[in-house]
Amino acid sequence: MARRIPTARKTLTTAAAWTTGLVIFFPILWIVILSFKSEGDAIAPPLTMLSAPWTTEAYTTVQERSDYFKHFWNSVVISVGSTLIGLAIAIPAAWAMAFVPGRRTRDLLMWMLSTKMMPAAGVLVPMYLLFRNFGLLDTRIGLVGVLTLINLPIIVWMLYTYFREIPGEILEAARMDGATLRSEILYVLTPMAVPGIASTLLLNIILAWNEAFWTLRLTAANAAPLTAFIASYSSPEGLFYAKLSAASVMAIAPILILGWFSQKQLVRGLTFGAVK
Amino acid sequence: MATQHSRAAARLMISPAVALLLIWMIVPLTMTIWFSFQQYNLLYPDRTGFAGWSNYVYFVTDFRFAPAIRNTLVLVLGVLAITMIGGILLALLLDQPFWGQGIVRLLVLAPFFVMPTVSALVWKNMFMNPVNGFFAHIAKAFGGQGFDFLGQAPLFSIIIMVAWQWLPFATLILLTALQSLDREQMEAAEMDGAGPLSRFVYITLPHLTRAITVVILIQTIFLLSVYAEILVTTNGGPGTASMNLPFLVYLASIVDNDVGMGAAGGVIAIILANIVAFFLMRAIGKNLDA
Numbered sequence: 001m002a003r004r005i006p007t008a009r010k011t012l013t014t015a016a017a018w019t020t021g022l023v024i025f026f027p028i029l030w031i032v033i034l035s036f037k038s039e040g041d042a043i044a045p046p047l048t049m050l051s052a053p054w055t056t057e058a059y060t061t062v063q064e065r066s067d068y069f070k071h072f073w074n075s076v077v078i079s080v081g082s083t084l085i086g087l088a089i090a091i092p093a094a095w096a097m098a099f100v101p102g103r104r105t106r107d108l109l110m111w112m113l114s115t116k117m118m119p120a121a122g123v124l125v126p127m128y129l130l131f132r133n134f135g136l137l138d139t140r141i142g143l144v145g146v147l148t149l150i151n152l153p154i155i156v157w158m159l160y161t162y163f164r165e166i167p168g169e170i171l172e173a174a175r176m177d178g179a180t181l182r183s184e185i186l187y188v189l190t191p192m193a194v195p196g197i198a199s200t201l202l203l204n205i206i207l208a209w210n211e212a213f214w215t216l217r218l219t220a221a222n223a224a225p226l227t228a229f230i231a232s233y234s235s236p237e238g239l240f241y242a243k244l245s246a247a248s249v250m251a252i253a254p255i256l257i258l259g260w261f262s263q264k265q266l267v268r269g270l271t272f273g274a275v276k
Numbered sequence: 277m278a279t280q281h282s283r284a285a286a287r288l289m290i291s292p293a294v295a296l297l298l299i300w301m302i303v304p305l306t307m308t309i310w311f312s313f314q315q316y317n318l319l320y321p322d323r324t325g326f327a328g329w330s331n332y333v334y335f336v337t338d339f340r341f342a343p344a345i346r347n348t349l350v351l352v353l354g355v356l357a358i359t360m361i362g363g364i365l366l367a368l369l370l371d372q373p374f375w376g377q378g379i380v381r382l383l384v385l386a387p388f389f390v391m392p393t394v395s396a397l398v399w400k401n402m403f404m405n406p407v408n409g410f411f412a413h414i415a416k417a418f419g420g421q422g423f424d425f426l427g428q429a430p431l432f433s434i435i436i437m438v439a440w441q442w443l444p445f446a447t448l449i450l451l452t453a454l455q456s457l458d459r460e461q462m463e464a465a466e467m468d469g470a471g472p473l474s475r476f477v478y479i480t481l482p483h484l485t486r487a488i489t490v491v492i493l494i495q496t497i498f499l500l501s502v503y504a505e506i507l508v509t510t511n512g513g514p515g516t517a518s519m520n521l522p523f524l525v526y527l528a529s530i531v532d533n534d535v536g537m538g539a540a541g542g543v544i545a546i547i548l549a550n551i552v553a554f555f556l557m558r559a560i561g562k563n564l565d566a
Contacts, residue, residue: 005373010373010374010375013369013372013373013374014374014375016369017369017370017372017376017377017380018374020369020380021379021383021384022383024383024384024387024443025383025384025386025387027387027395027398027399027402027440028386030398030402030403030410031398031402043408045413045416046410046413089293089296090293092289092292093289093290093292093293093294096285096286096287096289096290097286099286100282100283100286102283102286106561108290108294110557110560110561112293112294112297113557114553114557115297115300115301116497117549117550117552117553117556117557118301119500119522119542119545119546119549120501120503120522121501121503121522121525121542121545122308122525122542122543122545123304123305123307123308123542124526124529124530124538124542125307125308125529125538125539125542126303126304126308126311126539127304128529128530129307129535130303130304149296149297149300152293152296152297152300153297156293206389209391210389210390210392212391212392212393212503212504213503213504213522216393216503216504217526217530226391227392227393230393230394231393231397231507231508234397234400234507240401241401244397244398244401244402245398248397248398251391251394252389252390252391252394255389255391256386258389259385259386259388259389260382260385260386260389263381263382263385263448266448267448267449267452270445270449270494271449271487271490271491271494275449275452275453275486275487275490
């Protein structure tokens with residue numbers, strides 16, 4: 001029973017909402033435009049800049065000069081690697097807690113969450129020394145390990161909230177119908193669990209991709225992912241607006257697209273199930 | 277329905293996650309606390325031994341400590357104020373019917389997915405640069421002059437950058453909470469003659485309380501550890517004008533090589549975060565029973 005909304009009011013809301021949306025999005029739009037201009041035009045006043053010819057020069061230069069794809073690949077390996085390992089550890093745990101809850105399940109979940117509250121700066125010193133002594137500084141494997149650990153609580157929590165919504169009765173029904181354990185898992189549980197696992201995967205890749213404390217402190221030239229690569233533009237030489245824009249666009253585009261696809265699940269994951 | 281057998285299996289399935297997190301929690305934490313009571317400076321390897329509370333005394337009496345604590349609080353509160361007020365207003369606006377809802381939602385959400393180093397550098401150079409930045413160009417077009425944001429108002433500028441990244445988070449969560457509001461209750465109130473303001477104060481706001489609490493607490497946890505934005509823009513300066521606690525810990529331990537003092541700062545940061553965490557855990561724990 002939708003109420004009739006006066007067209008005038010809807011038009012007004014539309015104008016206000018689009019204006020706000022575009023203002024918030026403006027910095028991203030702006031670097032997309034700048035990335036297709038020459039360095040000289042990129043620092044010109046906006047109107048001059050907009051009418052200047054378009055070019056993909058900046059993209060080619062970024063790749064030639066800084067080996068952009070190496071860092072891109074590091075980001076992929078680190079974020080996907082840490083997420084997959086995290087899932088492998090978290091799926092059984094969340095599964096057991098959701099379907100065989102014990103007296104201490106709740107405390108266990110809260111304790112896992114509490115490990116997430118430790119500020120990175122608080123353990124910077126020991127982590128740096130451990131990494132140095134074990135030869136893990138500037139290695140992808142070291143970062144995969146750290147990011148797996150810092151995101152593990154979120155993965156467990158998200159999976160747990162999804163798994164908990166799978167009704168246990170459906171398993172009993174399947175068993176009554178004579179399903180074996182194998183077919184129970186394969187045909188009943190897995191199809192119901194896949195959407196939850198997929199959105200956990202997406203959210204965690206986003207978080208790991210954008211993590212900017214450990215990736216900056218524990219890497220140098222070799223294992224640096226895009227967060228650290230972009231940070232190298234903080235003390236540039238010469239004109240660099242177009243190049244910085246191009247590098248930024250390439251760094252955020254994949255995750256922006258993933259994020260837009262997973263926005264519905266984002267709320268649940270980021271609030272540990274407190275808001276759905 | 278859980279049998280003895282399935283309990284044992286469950287324990288087995290949970291134990292890897294628990295073991296890893298236990299190690300992750302205990303090893304670095306113990307080391308931080310241990311180092312904070314040791315004389316340990318990478319520049320003077322011969323000076324070792326128990327330091328008592330001296331690392332803490334040095335850290336707390338460092339001329340950068342008081343500004344760092346103040347800046348940490350200003351940063352957290354400033355960003356919270358902008359994102360909460362902006363987030364509620366935006367959520368109310370986006371909850372109204374209008375054309376292109378899906379697309380506007382995506383536009384508003386986008387900054388959240390931008391990595392901190394990109395966001396900070398783009399704001400620093402393309403927008404806040406006093407010569408070639410967007411704001412400077414606009415000012416010049418109106419006969420004014422470019423403002424040196426990061427030189428003159430460094431902390432304020434960083435607050436703007438960080439708020440831009442977190443506004444989508446607050447908006448998205450408040451909007452989600454708003455959409456579960458009972459429309460019929462709203463209409464009943466309207467028919468009883470409640471105006472828009474009293475409907476907001478007496479129906480909408482109470483409904484949003486939990487979402488607001490969760491947003492404030494989660495943001496605070498992250499905002500207490502803002503680091504990358506400062507590293508690539510001001511490096512804590514000019515002077516100590518934009519230095520926060522995590523950044524001071526980094527300076528003391530990595531740049532000054534004073535492991536002991538950095539560790540003492542780390543312990544202080546952990547205590548500060550845990551005070552907030554305590555309240556967050558209570559808010560989330562309540563939900564677990566529901």
